[in-house]
Amino acid sequence: MPTQELPKQYRPGEHESRIWERWLASGAFHADPSRVLGGQAAPYAILIPPPNVTDRLHLGHALNNTLQDILARRARMQGFETLWMPGTDHAGIATQAVVEKRVYAEEKKRRGDFTRDAFVARIQAFKDEYEAVITGQLQKMGCSCDWERQRFTMDDQCAKAVREAFFRLFRDGLIYRGKRLVNWDPALQTAVADDECFDEEVDSFFYYLRYPLVHKGGEKPQSVDDAVPVTWNELARRGYPGAEHQPGETQAWVTVATTRPETYLGDVAVAINPHDPRAAALRGLHVELPLVGRVIPILEDSYVVLPEAMARTDEEKNDPKAKFATGFLKVTPAHDQNDYEIGQRHKAEIEGAGHAVLINVMAPDASISDNHGWTDVNDAKIFVGLTREDARAKVVAEFKSRGWLEAQRPYRHSIKHSDRTKAVVEPYLSDQWYVRVTDPRLAQAANRALHDKDLAFHPDRYAKTFEQWHENIRDWCISRQLWWGHRIPVWSSSAFFSESLELQLDQWKSESKIDFGIVDRLGGQFATHMSATTSVCVRPGNDDVEKRLVEMGFTQDPDVLDTWFSSALWPLSTLGWPGDTPELAAFNPTSTLCTAREIITLWVSRMVMFNRYLHGEGQGHGPVPFRDVFIHAVIQDGQGQKMSKSLGNGVDPLDIIASHGADAMRFTLCHMTTQTQDVRMPVDLVCPHTDDTFTPKYITTKDGYVVQAPIQESPRDKSKKMVTVYGVASGETKATPDMPLAKNTSAKFDLGRNFANKLWNAARFAMGILANAAGDAPAVIDPRELSLPDRWMLSRLHDAVTSADQALKSFEFSVYAQVVYDILWRDFCDWYLEAIKPSVAADPRQQRVLAAVLDAILRLLHPIMPFVTESIYEQVRSLPRAQIRGLTLREPGRDGLLCTAGWPLCDASLANADAAAEFERVRGLVTAIREVRATQNVHAKRLVTLHVPAARMDALLAHESLVAGLCQLGQVTTQRADGVSATFTFEAAEFGLSNLADAVDAGAEVERLTRQIEDLDKAIKTLGGRLSNESYVAKAPPKLVQETKDQLAKAMAEREAAAAALGRLAPSK
RNA sequence: GGGCGGGUAGCUCAACCGGCUAGAGCGCUCGCCUUACACGCGAGAGGUUCGGGGUUCGAAUCCCCGCCUGCCCA
Structure with a gap:
């Protein structure tokens, strides 16, 4: 596409789906364990924290997954065989509750009106719907997951892992049955969850x-x-x-x-x-x-x-x-x-x-009873x-x-009270299943991972949270009185056993098909007498045994497992455990887990315990499931409230992608991810009638939360209405054709949008030059032969890559965003492109440097802004190239795609302190001249004359045209300015500018110089005060003292020059 | 109750081991539609670093006390 035809603005919607299709078609995100096992590549794996299928993703998820994608894409570019495992979580209580509410709202039917299987089928359908929504959201964000391997915590593979894990823990005496208080509805005689009460x-x-x-x-x-x-x-x-x-x-x-x-x-x-x-x-x-x-x-x-x-x-x-x-x-x-x-x-x-x-002292119907433990x-x-x-x-x-x-x-x-029956809920003791996580093979094994440095938290203060949790851990209640989840694989019978039945059970046990666990609180391991219960756990894949047990009068436990039980197996189940799969061998332990604070105890801990217990040599000595855990910030709404479904303040990432583009969203989120702070995200609404962006009206809920009012008016036409996410989530309103759901947006994302646009235009400009350029350049270019701007730019590139590497290594995502922002905008656009404008058309070597630097910047930016960089790369790739010594840009591995190209590698030889210092001088002079021009309101196009002190002329001569181009100089002369002119100081010498206009605004000059002198006086006072302090001179490092002396001398010289200039302008003062 | 954070420019956030005239983006002011970009360019204004004590030649940074605020666990 000829450059002229590229639009002036980057329009994400025109690129994102096309680029996504290219990525998918290339198979670039599909990991190949055989390359790891065959020694061709080192592994890098990330497990997605599986989102609940209960709801759409919000910006918190967008942040979480952006960070993972940045890590995954960079690792892929660095040559690691990279697996980012996607999937979703069945989220037992939450999902069942949502579906129950929905079914009641739509059909006025309750769970009890269905059979268990029929109701589970309804939840399954709901899950399919939301799993698709979530997958779509992640893909629209550009998440480079291995989509061919997508899992769900209740799919067959995960179910098998759950059954096997339960069996082994049961067999090893780590699962038992005990008593616990639950919310009990005495009318229905069933346990109810917290969110089923009011x-x-x-x-x-x-x-x-x-x-x-x-x-x-x-x-x-x-x-x-x-x-x-x-x-x-x-x-x-x-x-x-x-x-x-x-x-x-x-x-x-x-x-x-x-x-x-x-x-x-x-x-x-x-x-x-x-x-x-x-x-x-x-x-x-x-x-x-x-x-x-x-x-x-x-x-x-x-x-x-x-x-x-x-x-x-x-x-x-x-x-x-x-x-x-x-x-x-x-x-x-x-x-x-x-x-x-x-x-x-x-x-x-x-x-x-x-x-x-x-x-x-109570029976299940809450009457006083002496039959239940009294x-x-x-x-x-x-x-x-x-x-x-x-x-x-x-x-x-x-x-x-x-x-x-x-x-x-x-x-x-x-x-x-119970939602259903309005009965007062009774805290009631009931039988529950527990995992004995207090066993040293579980909790202690998890902490040992920390002490042995097999596991690290970032920021590391979170290690303490993890450690203290395990030190004070209590046994984990894993049963839930729900229908949606993994059914507990235990069959029980209180019947008196015949000898043949006992023989049959023993036979199965010897074949490792079943095992007996701790039976009940009476503690009998074997129950061959009347009052006790025999419970057996059946290993997965023994359907015949299950069938026979039922025939013998056994019944399966009606409860399901806590959702976290299956999530805890995620590092194993997704990779094929208990099978002996190549995925498991290649990618467990995985590399990095990205998650939020509250998940440390709920999920991270349990994955560590289970992985160490079940995998490898096991029994607490197995491998950790991941080596690094990065804990990121929580995104709050504009009021500082956490985003949540119930509050209806969650912002859909697709809304932001619609208003700003996926890259803009990603960049901004990454930019906000500092090490300590949670981040606030004030949002606006986009009117669906007019597309206007406006600040919504807020209301305070009876619980004291500040939320968007359910119904809002269009800012331009008050008669047009719309509903908000809160309105829908709270059930107060519904979206209709007349009153559609308003999308959210936030000015916060302008940062990323503007940045993507800047990149787009910088590339557009560079392509314009390079597409029309002619002339031969050597195939290999030595940076030492290059002009000052080229050497400086390469040196800056080296610094940026080094800083980005360091930042990502230590999970400092905002630093990475900052570094790429500065290298592109401040260095490449503001200075480098401006500096080479006059020369690049005629300088083939400079053209090669420009192409290489642009390419390197695209690579550096790709993990954070994959779509726009890939779009631009489609064209940059075909430019004539030369090898710049010290800069390695490995060619794409697949289909010419940037996402498979090499991460930029900069040799230390590219760092050039001399070029940096020299360019810094140029910059200082240019800035000083621009300041005078601004003060004097010199028109941007007017060429002015620079008067240089004779003694400084030699130093300047080398860069005369560079400076001239950057601040519109016509002439440079050693003659004194006469007539209409202004003066400024640079490096303690007095320079002049003339031909500024027909008359100079003396008042503005006096003001500028006066302000400058005031600033210098302040500095002189500070520095002088420091030096007159004897203890400072005696005790501070000599280098620092010398620095202070130099600064003071310079400030005094500058002040003298400025004062002289002022004196000439206004001799009376 | 235990643990972990935060309080810096109007707003949102930086500032590595204590050492640059405490920085950036947005917003604001002034001037520019300068043929890459007005989602832009150039130049500016704006801070008693929550309060009080201490350590130090030197504190936003370390210590103590207090106030405000967020989160996790119980």
């Missing part, structure tokens, strides 16, 4: 219950008779504040405050804050639960809220619970999440008192069988009648 304020009461104090009896404390009452007199002796005011010889008590008195049946302790003045006096004492007779310890735990009167700080005083608190908290671990944690923290003390930490019922049998509401009334009545109810105060608070 909070609602209800009017209720705080009840104040008195528990009598006792000394625990002998070795069998559960025997009520052994407990000895504690009297107020005794408490007074122990220093209990206020005890002396109580009737001395009667039994003392403590008062707990609770909103749920019926749960007292399951209390296992009473807790007090260690800072409570009463704590010391109570140490070692117990209380006896009324009617139940259970003797339970008094614990000290700082979770307990101090009553208002004892609060030590305003913060404590302002705790809303402080008004109601007594300082004593009943601890019911089986019926309250916070109490559960207190129970875990004080396990030993509670068990030391002779009973379990978890005492469940044994010491005693006189409390009067409550058994009551509903939780009736039980509450009766507990209160019983306490009251015995004088144990101290008070009852109205209290309004919010309570969790």
Whole structure:
């Protein structure tokens, strides 16, 4: 295409899809493990953090994937066999919830109206839809993934890995069944997820219950008779504040405050804050639960809220619970999440008192029951069988009648309810599966990777997050009461086994088809007696065994695995594990993982543990899944709120690609990725009716978030409306033909758009020169033979490549963006192109340098702006070339594509300090002349005359035409300017400019010179002050002192020259 | 409660080991449609580096105290 026909602006939409097709057709992104295994290339692999199929990607994902693509493309150009593995995550809870909502909204049907298989099919269809959307988004962004290898965490290959991993962990005793509190809907008798609940304020009461104090009896404390009452007199002796005011010889008590008195049946302790003045006096004492007779310890735990009167700080005083608190908290671990944690923290003390930490006093329908873990019922049998509401009334009545109810105060608070049934959600103990990550082969193995330097975080402070997580890790609950996910591969039976059945199971076990795990909390490994359950895990690929088990009366666990279980296997499953595949051999361990902070514990940690446990020699000694983990910033909206689906403030990358282009988006995102800061992204809307960009109206949600109002008016025509992403996401509005969805945009991306455009035009200009140029140049050019601008440009190129290499090596993405910005715009466009304009048409060698430098810059920019660079490269490639000694530009490997060309390599010989210094002088002089021209309003085209002090003429002569071209000089002379002229100082000498105009604005000159003198005076004062400080001269490094002296001398000389010029202009001053 | 960040120009962010008159982009002011680019060119204005103490010849940078703010884990 002739250059003249290239449009003046780079229009991304005209290039992106064509370039994408060329890339795909070339197979450039497809990795070949055999090249690694055959030793022809070193591997470089990145695993995509698989996005949830729940929703479209937003700008946070765009950032995440841009960074990965930059790393992948550069590695590919550097000659690594590069695999960027793409895929998506099934995101169990989130996806199922989204589909349930959608199905209800559209068909008014609930999950229970479908069979499990039918409903899973609906989710599957939803997943297919969003997987396609996400893939499209990534491809539009230019992501150079190996698309032929795309995976999904629930596809067959990943499912096999999940089954095998579960089997091995189960077999090795690292998976067990245990109890945990879940949100329980007693009406449906099922667990519900957090996002299936809503909070609602209800009017209720705080009840104040008195528990009598006792000394625990002998070795069998559960025997009520052994407990000895504690009297107020005794408490007074122990220093209990206020005890002396109580009737001395009667039994003392403590008062707990609770909103749920019926749960007292399951209390296992009473807790007090260690800072409570009463704590010391109570140490070692117990209380006896009324009617139940259970003797339970008094614990000290700082979770307990101090009553208002004892609060030590305003913060404590302002705790809303402080008004109601007594300082004593009943601890019911089986019926309250916070109490559960207190129970875990004080396990030993509670068990030391002779009973379990978890005492469940309810049946699944939330009625009081002694069949689900409660044994010491005693006189409390009067409550058994009551509903939780009736039980509450009766507990209160019983306490009251015995004088144990101290008070009852109205209290309004919010309570969790089930979406479906509106029933109050009950924290309820249920059976769950766990991975014993506390085993040293898992958690410790992960930390060892850090200490052995097999694994590194960037920035490295995140290593601490990783390390501390593993040090404090708790076993991982992996079961979820959902339908969407990997079904737990365990079949159980509580039946009595015949001998032949046992033989059959043993046979399968010996063939490694199944394994027995830890069966249940009773701990039986083998269950051949009635009360226990036998659970077997079936290895993948034994469908016949599964079938037979069902025939024998076994049923498969209905739960599915936590999504993170399959994500944790991502480095293995995507590469074909448990198969012995070339991909696995070539690319695991992978090279770099790019992700966000909160993922360190959720995902990074688990991948490290599983890879080390399951791969290679395994058992915690296997390889790490990746060597470097880069943690990048979080993109917030304009208000500093994190982008999220629920807030509806996520910006679709396709919107930005539409307004600015993919390259502009990528460049800007990369430019924002500094090491410490999260980034804010204020967005505007594009009116779908008029294409105007405008700032939307905002509203504050009831939760206090600031979001775009659901409906917006067109700025030019108020009658035209549109809806926002928030409006749709919140369900408040819907897009219609009259009211379409408005796209987002942000002026932030102008940076990248302008930069892409600058590159486009620089290339357009260079092509214009080079396409028409004639003349022969040597095939090999030695930089030493070149002109100053050429030598300088090559030296700058060397510096830029070195800096870019360093920046990317240390994952400093914004530095990389900065470096390429400066080399292209500041160096290549502002100075180099301007400098060679007069000479390049007639200088074939300079033409070769121009072509080579442009080519090198395209390569340097390709990872961050792949589309525009590839488009330009289509033409640059065909230019006549010469080898510039010291600069290596390897030819493309496939189809002439830049994405397969070599990363620029600059020999140290290209660095040229002399050329840099010399060019810097030219630049200084040019800038000084331009400043005078600007002050004097000299027209851009007017050629002015430069008057040079005779002593400086020789130095200048060599670069006269260069300077002349850069600031429109007509003549250069050693004669003094007479008549209409201006003066300026450069390198402490006085220069003149004439022929500026018909008259010189003396006032402007005086102002400029005066300002200059003021600046110099300031500098002289600073520098002089530094030198007059004896300690500075004595203690600072001599080099620095000398530097200061030189600077001072120069400033003083400049000041003198400027003052002289000023004196001539305005002798009176 | 534990851990990790941030507070620098009107805005968004830089500033390596403590050392350049604290930089860049946007915005602003002035002049230019200078045949690559007005998504541009040239020239400018703009900062008590959150507050207070300390260490040092020298502090945006290190230490202590305080204030504000974000995130992760519990």
